[in-house]
Amino acid sequence: MTLYSLIHLALALAGAPLLLGIVNRIKAKIGGRTGQPLLQLYYDLAKLLRKGAVYSETTTWVFRAGPLVGLAAVVVALLVVPLGGVPAVASFTGDLVLLAYMLGLMRLATVLAALDTGSAFEGMGASREVQFAALAEPAMLLGLASMAVLTGKLSLSAMLAALSPAALPPLAAAALLLVGAAVFIVLLAENSRIPFDDPNTHLELTMIHEVMVLDHTGPDFAAIQYGAALKLWTYAAVLSGIILPIRTNCPWCDLLVGAGGVAVVVVAVGLVESGMARLRMLRVPQLLLAAVVLSLLALVLVLR
Amino acid sequence: MPATLYILIVVLMLLNFRLLASSRIAACIQTVAAQAVLFGATAVAVNWPHVQWQMGLIVILSVLIKAVLLPWLLRRAVREAAASREIEPLVGFNLSLLLGVILLGLCLLVTSSLQVKGDQSNGLLLAAALFTAVTGLFLIICRKKAITQVLGYLTMENGINAFGMAFAVNETLLVAMAVLLDVLVAVLVMGIAIYHISREFDHIDTDKLSALKE
Numbered sequence: 272m273t274l275y276s277l278i279h280l281a282l283a284l285a286g287a288p289l290l291l292g293i294v295n296r297i298k299a300k301i302g303g304r305t306g307q308p309l310l311q312l313y314y315d316l317a318k319l320l321r322k323g324a325v326y327s328e329t330t331t332w333v334f335r336a337g338p339l340v341g342l343a344a345v346v347v348a349l350l351v352v353p354l355g356g357v358p359a360v361a362s363f364t365g366d367l368v369l370l371a372y373m374l375g376l377m378r379l380a381t382v383l384a385a386l387d388t389g390s391a392f393e394g395m396g397a398s399r400e401v402q403f404a405a406l407a408e409p410a411m412l413l414g415l416a417s418m419a420v421l422t423g424k425l426s427l428s429a430m431l432a433a434l435s436p437a438a439l440p441p442l443a444a445a446a447l448l449l450v451g452a453a454v455f456i457v458l459l460a461e462n463s464r465i466p467f468d469d470p471n472t473h474l475e476l477t478m479i480h481e482v483m484v485l486d487h488t489g490p491d492f493a494a495i496q497y498g499a500a501l502k503l504w505t506y507a508a509v510l511s512g513i514i515l516p517i518r519t520n521c522p523w524c525d526l527l528v529g530a531g532g533v534a535v536v537v538v539a540v541g542l543v544e545s546g547m548a549r550l551r552m553l554r555v556p557q558l559l560l561a562a563v564v565l566s567l568l569a570l571v572l573v574l575r
Numbered sequence: 576m577p578a579t580l581y582i583l584i585v586v587l588m589l590l591n592f593r594l595l596a597s598s599r600i601a602a603c604i605q606t607v608a609a610q611a612v613l614f615g616a617t618a619v620a621v622n623w624p625h626v627q628w629q630m631g632l633i634v635i636l637s638v639l640i641k642a643v644l645l646p647w648l649l650r651r652a653v654r655e656a657a658a659s660r661e662i663e664p665l666v667g668f669n670l671s672l673l674l675g676v677i678l679l680g681l682c683l684l685v686t687s688s689l690q691v692k693g694d695q696s697n698g699l700l701l702a703a704a705l706f707t708a709v710t711g712l713f714l715i716i717c718r719k720k721a722i723t724q725v726l727g728y729l730t731m732e733n734g735i736n737a738f739g740m741a742f743a744v745n746e747t748l749l750v751a752m753a754v755l756l757d758v759l760v761a762v763l764v765m766g767i768a769i770y771h772i773s774r775e776f777d778h779i780d781t782d783k784l785s786a787l788k789e
Contacts, residue, residue, distance in 0.1 A: 441577035445585040557596065560672050564592055567676050571683060572585065575699070 275522040279354045282530065283508070287500035288312035290507065290537045294464075297541030312500060319493035327486060330387050337384025338487060338494035341377040345501045348373035353428040354508045355529030356518040362428035367415045370427065371408060374461070374505070377498065378404055385483035396482030399552075403467065403479070406559035407460045413566035414450040414457075418513070421446055421573045431512035442572060449569035451514045455539070456562035458506040460555075462499065465544040467555055507536040580620045580700075587613050587703045588679065591710040594730060595671040598660050600653055600722055604646050607729050610707070611641035614737050617700065637736070637755055645729065645762055649722065658720055666717040675710065682706040701738065708734030725765045732758045 292309040299306025308314070326335065351366040351373075353359040359366075382400055385393040419425055421443055422433040434447070460467045463480035470481065484495050511532025519525055550558060590610045597603055615638040619626055653659065666674065679702075686702040711731025715724050736755075 442581050444578040445581040448582065449585060557669055557672075560669055561592070561596065564672055564676055565589075568585070568588060568679070571680065572581075572699075575683060575687070 273358060273522065275357045275526055276353075276360045278526060279357050279508075279529070280349065280360055282354075283349055283501065283504045287504040288316065288497065290503050290533070291500055293534070293537050294541045294544065297538060298545050301542075301545040312496065316493045316497060319496070320490055322489040324487075324489035324491050327388060329389050330486075334384045334387040334486070335491070337380045337387070338491040338498070340380035342494045342498040342501075344373045344377040344380065345498045345505065348377075348505050349501055351427055352505050352508050353431050353512060354526065355512045355515060355532060356432050356525035357522060357529055358428035358432065362426045364425045366426050366428075367412075367419070367430070370505075370509075371412055371415075374502065375404070375408065377502065381483055381495070384487070388486045390486070393483055393485065396479055399479045400483060403460055403555060403559060406556055406563065407457045410453050410559065410562035410566050411457045413563065413570055414453045417446060417450055417566060417570035417573050420570065427509070431509075432518060434512065434516040435518040436516060446569045446572050447513055447516060449565045449572070451510065453562045453565035453569070454506070454510050454513060455536070456558060456565075458503075458510060458536070459540065459543065460559060460562075461506060462503045462540075464540055466547050466550045466558065469549050503537075504533070507533045510536050580617070583613060583617050583620060584699050584703045587617070588706060591679075591707055591730070592672060592675050594710060594714065594726070595675045596668050598664075598668060600659055600720065600726075601650070603723060603726050604649050604653070607726055607733070608642040608646045610730065610733050612638055614733055617737070621697070621700065640755065640759060641729070641733070645759075648762065649725065652725075653722055656722065658722060664718050664723075671713070671717065674713070678709050678713065679706050682709060704734050704737035706734070707731075707737065710734070721765070725762060728761065728765070729758065 289309065289312075291312050292307075295311070296306050296309055348370050350360045351362060351370050353362070378400065382397040385397045415427075415430075418430050418434070421439065422430050424430040424433055434443075436444075459465070463470055468479040468481070484492065487495055508529065511529050514535070515528055515532040517528050519528070587610065590606050590613070593606050594603055597606070615634045618630065618634050622630065664671070682705040683702045686698060686705055689698075689701060708731050711727045711729070711734060714727030714730060718724060718727065
């Protein structure tokens with residue numbers, strides 16, 4: 272851990288809601304609209320935090336714990352995520368598994384809270400969420416595994432710091448492209464972005480993630496929205512380290528390159544959302560399977 | 576240059592997966608054409624910077640035939656037969672993808688024991704070539720539409736051609752010429768056959784042909 276890791280953490284905690292603002296702004300610009308303010312999510316969070324929460328009488332403590340556990344899990348995940356060459360706050364052998372399962376825990380908390388309401392509608396969303404997550408998780412883990420094989424390091428910080436064009440075999444460029452594509456697909460799926468789920472639809476039978484959080488109100492809903500923004504930052508930071516394998520020796524430059532990578536990823540998300548329609552529900556597993564294949568191919572290449 | 580070569584090889588492998596997963600015949604035709612272009616580029620990249628004019632000629636010729644002429648013929652056949660999608664293949668598209676991964680693994684296993692001239696990337700090219708040939712074979716076996724089977728045949732040819740390229744570095748010309756001639760004749764015959772089948776019957780599903788009585 273260095274001072275710069277703490278700067279990354281502060282940047283993530285403060286800047287994550289801005290990412291969604293950028294995505295929305297890009298979508299609006301391409302659609303020819305003015306769009307909501309860049310800081311809209313901050314206003315939403317401030318408004319939600321001022322309000323009180325309403326709990327249905329049929330729910331139990333599981334429902335109340337859901338948003339808090341989710342937010343705590345994603346903050347822990349953020350602690351092990353490096354930003355490009357800047358190491359994470361905590362790093363140890365095998366922390367990539369912790370990353371994957373902290374995000375898994377977050378999902379579990381949301382799903383349990385949704386099931387706890389007893390609403391059939393939310394149960395349906397929960398079922399879809401876990402079905403797609405079961406396919407997205409192997410893609411992510413296999414991708415990280417292939418990078419571990421490539422660099423010979425087992426912690427995320429060391430792994431991403433070791434990615435620089437000079438030190439790696441010529442094969443690495445191909446493998447990194449594959450893993451980058453796979454992680455990008457997983458990012459879209461896990462953050463319920465467009466080809467998988469439309470974050471703008473409410474109360475429609477096609478949505479996945481939004482349907483699970485319908486019953487949360489006030490501060491609980493703020494925790495969920497803030498958690499979602501942090502999750503997007505987590506994935507974007509990992510992806511930024513993969514697609515921009517530029518490691519300088521000056522920490523400020525590394526920080527700048529990493530943040531630039533996050534911005535590139537977010538702009539790419541905005542462009543994908545503007546250019547694509549939602550996939551039919553039946554086609555979603557196929558796209559996730561394609562991500563698994565990309566990761567597997569990368570793993571096979573580096574294992575040879 | 577090696578990095579470029581690796582990226583080319585990986586894209587070639589990915590195109591095979593696209594063939595396995597896509598149900599649209601137009602997309603498959605496009606993929607096979609792109610594959611032919613990429614194999615041409617790989618042939619040049621492997622021999623860079625000592626590209627002989629004979630090789631350049633054969634690459635340009637084969638790209639013209641496989642990426643312009645044959646796709647044009649096939650698109651016409653698709654239009655005539657009004658078959659734009661492969662519906663109900665024998666093996667589903669998701670399963671095809673997974674089987675593709677297994678096939679790729681097998682190809683890597685087989686080619687790792689072969690002796691190849693040159694560096695490591697040549698071995699990988701060999702695996703990609705074998706994988707392409709196997710994918711073509713898989714398409715011929717597991718798809719029902721005659722056009723997709725023709726595409727499988729073309730893919731297989733692409734693979735065999737590249738196989739020759741990786742192995743017989745000096746006799747590439749001979750191998751390529753022979754295979755190219757074969758394929759041209761075969762696709763012409765098949766194109767005509769599909770056209771006539773679609774004129775006589777209102778579908779080109781090969782399964783129904785086997786049910787014909789004398």
